[in-house]
Amino acid sequence: xxxxIAAHSQEAEKETTRLWRTFRxxxxxxxxxxxxVSEEELTxxxxxxxxxxxxxxxxxxxxxxxxxxxxxxxxxxKYTPLPSKSNPNPQADCGTIYVDFCPDASGVxxxxxxxxxxxxxxxxxxxxxxxxxxxxxxxxxxxLSSVPGRFCEHFQEQDLLVxxxxxxxxxxxxxxxxxxxxxxxxxxRLKESQLPRMxxxxxxxRYLGLRRGQVVKIIRKSETAGRYASYxxxx
Amino acid sequence: xxxxxDQSEQLDSMASGQGPSQNSALRTSxxxxxxxxxxxxxxxxAPPSQExxxxxxxxxxGATPQHLGIALQHAHQIQTxxxxxxxxxxxxxxxLAIPASPSADPAAPSTEEEQIFRSAMKSFxxxxxxxxxxERNYEDLCGYGLCPRKNRKEANAKGxxxxxxxxxxxxxxxxxxxxxxxxPREKLEKWCSDECxxxxxxxxxxxxxxxxxxxxxxxxxxxxxELLEESWARKEKHKAKAGSSTSASAPDKxxxxxxxxxxxxxxxxxTGRSQELAMERGDTALSHQQGxxxxxxxxxxxxxxxxxxxPELRPEDAYGGSVEGYxxxxxxxQPSDNQxxxxxxxxx
Numbered sequence: 001x002x003x004x005i006a007a008h009s010q011e012a013e014k015e016t017t018r019l020w021r022t023f024r025x026x027x028x029x030x031x032x033x034x035x036x037v038s039e040e041e042l043t044x045x046x047x048x049x050x051x052x053x054x055x056x057x058x059x060x061x062x063x064x065x066x067x068x069x070x071x072x073x074x075x076x077x078k079y080t081p082l083p084s085k086s087n088p089n090p091q092a093d094c095g096t097i098y099v100d101f102c103p104d105a106s107g108v109x110x111x112x113x114x115x116x117x118x119x120x121x122x123x124x125x126x127x128x129x130x131x132x133x134x135x136x137x138x139x140x141x142x143x144l145s146s147v148p149g150r151f152c153e154h155f156q157e158q159d160l161l162v163x164x165x166x167x168x169x170x171x172x173x174x175x176x177x178x179x180x181x182x183x184x185x186x187x188x189r190l191k192e193s194q195l196p197r198m199x200x201x202x203x204x205x206r207y208l209g210l211r212r213g214q215v216v217k218i219i220r221k222s223e224t225a226g227r228y229a230s231y232x233x234x235x
Numbered sequence: 236x237x238x239x240x241d242q243s244e245q246l247d248s249m250a251s252g253q254g255p256s257q258n259s260a261l262r263t264s265x266x267x268x269x270x271x272x273x274x275x276x277x278x279x280x281a282p283p284s285q286e287x288x289x290x291x292x293x294x295x296x297g298a299t300p301q302h303l304g305i306a307l308q309h310a311h312q313i314q315t316x317x318x319x320x321x322x323x324x325x326x327x328x329x330x331l332a333i334p335a336s337p338s339a340d341p342a343a344p345s346t347e348e349e350q351i352f353r354s355a356m357k358s359f360x361x362x363x364x365x366x367x368x369x370e371r372n373y374e375d376l377c378g379y380g381l382c383p384r385k386n387r388k389e390a391n392a393k394g395x396x397x398x399x400x401x402x403x404x405x406x407x408x409x410x411x412x413x414x415x416x417x418x419p420r421e422k423l424e425k426w427c428s429d430e431c432x433x434x435x436x437x438x439x440x441x442x443x444x445x446x447x448x449x450x451x452x453x454x455x456x457x458x459x460x461e462l463l464e465e466s467w468a469r470k471e472k473h474k475a476k477a478g479s480s481t482s483a484s485a486p487d488k489x490x491x492x493x494x495x496x497x498x499x500x501x502x503x504x505x506t507g508r509s510q511e512l513a514m515e516r517g518d519t520a521l522s523h524q525q526g527x528x529x530x531x532x533x534x535x536x537x538x539x540x541x542x543x544x545x546p547e548l549r550p551e552d553a554y555g556g557s558v559e560g561y562x563x564x565x566x567x568x569q570p571s572d573n574q575x576x577x578x579x580x581x582x583x
Contacts, residue, residue: 109373110328137373139327139366146321 012058018161019060019101020049025160026067026099026131032165033209034075035097067099068125078177095126101157102132113140117147127209128152131160153209164203171220173204176231181215184231198232210234282307304533312448319358319448326355327367331374334383341382341431342464349462352380356438356460358447364439368425377427379435381462384427389420398423437463 024044031037055061071079076092083090098120102112113136120128128151130136130144136154144152164170176184185192192215198205200212210216214234222228283291288307292298333348344352359367368378377386389398400423402414426432441460443450461469555563 107373109370110331111374114328137366137369139324139370142320142324143328146324 009058012054012060016050016054016058016060017046019053019062019065019157020044020046021162022131022157022160023049023053023065025163026129028163028166029160029207030067030069030097030099032207033097034072034078035069036072037069062101062103065101067097069097069099071095071097078175080178082178082182096124097127097129098123098125099129099131102130104132106134108132108134108136108140110137110140110143112136113143117143117152120150120152121147126150130154131157133157151209151211153206155206165207170204171218173208174217174219175208175210176215176217184215192233195231195233197235200234205234282311301533301536316446316448319446323358323363323447326358327363327370330355330367330380331370331376334381337383339381339383341377341379341384341434344381344462348381353460355380356442357455357458359442360444360446361439361442364435364442368435372425377431378425379427379431380438382427382431382434384431386424386427388424396420434463437461437466 024042027037027041027044031042053060053064071092071094075094079094080092081087081090100116100119102108102116104112112132113130116128116130119125130152132154133156135156136144141154144154165173181192184190192213195215198216200206200210205216208216212235216232216234218230218232220228220230288303292300292303330352333351334344335348339345339348356364367380371378371380372386375385376382377384389395396419398418398420400416400418402416404413405411406414408414426435438460441458443454443458445454447455
């Protein structure tokens with residue numbers, strides 16, 4: 001009996017640690033995207049996490065782990081389209097983000113996604129991030145992307161276990177604002193379709209929540225030039 | 236397509252879309268159902284107005300109305316495809332809610348639910364059907380759409396990926412021993428019983444691989460989904476008929492019955508045969524003819540000045556003209572000789 005309890009607590013400990021790492025990556029992701037995230041949220045320690053989010057059994061309680069964040073001014077600038085004749089005062093196309101951890105251990109289908117969509121729509125969040133433990137069904141994926149006017153993304157917990165952008169082989173990706181983009185195109189006398197491309201489904205692109213038509217600047221280290229910048233058009 | 240979140244709203248939509256009050260024509264002809272859905276939310280995906288189209292053309296000097304027409308047609312196609320996919324998704328969600336009563340018998344479903352199931356199946360592809368099974372299993376339901384029971388779970392076989400299934404005694408090779416099948420566990424756990432598995436797979440093989448947005452309207456209407464029980468009943472009837480025809484002494488009566496059944500089976504558009512014919516002619520691109528995507532034949536516009544004229548003799552044709560731009564040597568010389576002669580005359 002004693003051994004059983006020990007095994008249980010060991011399992012709980014393992015799961016808590018894994019989830020803590022995912023949780024931290026989520027905050028790092030929000031900060032990298034340009035949302036307002038405080039310092040203590042970014043550097044939450046395992047003990048604090050365990051205290052805050054675990055149930056009496058020692059297992060993490062995912063229903064408590066809901067995150068909301070507002071965009072910073074910098075981010076708003078990046079997401080404001082250039083003023084045009086028909087739209088002289090464009091509004092920033094970004095807003096409060098909502099992150100939800102799905103408590104169901106398996107079989108995440110349309111039911112859970114509908115619930116999530118409902119929360120996002122009801123509370124008027126601009127972006128929603130749905131994090132599950134297992135892959136979700138194909139129809140659930142479709143359902144997630146079908147809320148008109150809102151952006152819903154999906155990640156698996158294991159995808160966020162480590163922050164991929166912190167890996168030494170992943171170069172730095174910087175999103176360009178529409179103004180910077182137009183200056184770049186002018187400088188090199190290009191049309192945007194003449195830029196090299198990158199998919200929306202690219203892991204880094206998913207991490208940064210990029211949208212079609214945006215341009216990212218990729219900064220790499222170079223033996224000869226010190227730093228080398230290249231650009232990618234997200235399609 | 237509007238997502239239905241609210242339970243009451245969902246019930247409303249189900250009642251309006253698939254209730255028994257709806258006439259059957261609307262249910263079978265998908266295009267009309269889509270038109271109704273489109274009309275509801277025209278504000279969201281409205282095609283550009285005449286004014287907008289003109290403005291678009293003005294901003295692009297190189298573009299002609301024909302270009303715009305082609306672009307619009309493609310946009311419509313993509314839009315119909317998206318709508319169809321959304322509709323299939325909605326149908327999958329609707330089908331999760333039936334059968335409503337937990338004691339419903341999958342072998343004898345209520346007519347209303349059977350109707351809902353059948354009408355949904357018409358627009359499904361086998362892949363969509365698999366999605367439905369996955370979704371139902373996630374909800375702890377048997378994969379067959381008309382079965383209210385839970386799918387079976389091999390609780391004691393945790394970690395085992397395969398399951399050994401033994402047949403009854405004497406079913407083995409040569410009538411000795413037992414037959415044995417090795418089945419992946421996840422396949423077994425999709426259903427509540429082997430009967431339901433058979434029923435569902437019987438439906439699946441009847442589904443059309445062609446996506447609904449590329450079908451002709453009649454092709455969708457002509458699809459007849461038969462439940463397994465119906466097929467059995469039909470076979471029984473046939474057998475009984477065959478038995479009676481040998482014993483009965485009234486052959487013309489039987490032939491009359493045969494004629495009536497064959498007449499019933501006749502449809503104006505026999506999809507299978509027409510597809511066969513199209514294949515034979517090498518005309519496989521039957522897609523979107525009179526289907527959800529309409530075809531618009533546009534004649535090339537010709538101005539009044541481009542009337543064809545009869546060929547007439549041009550000066551260069553006097554010596555036979557050129558052969559693909561090459562003028563043969565002798566012919567080239569002839570006129571130049573003449574010219575030389577004239578020059579000499581002038582000099583003299």
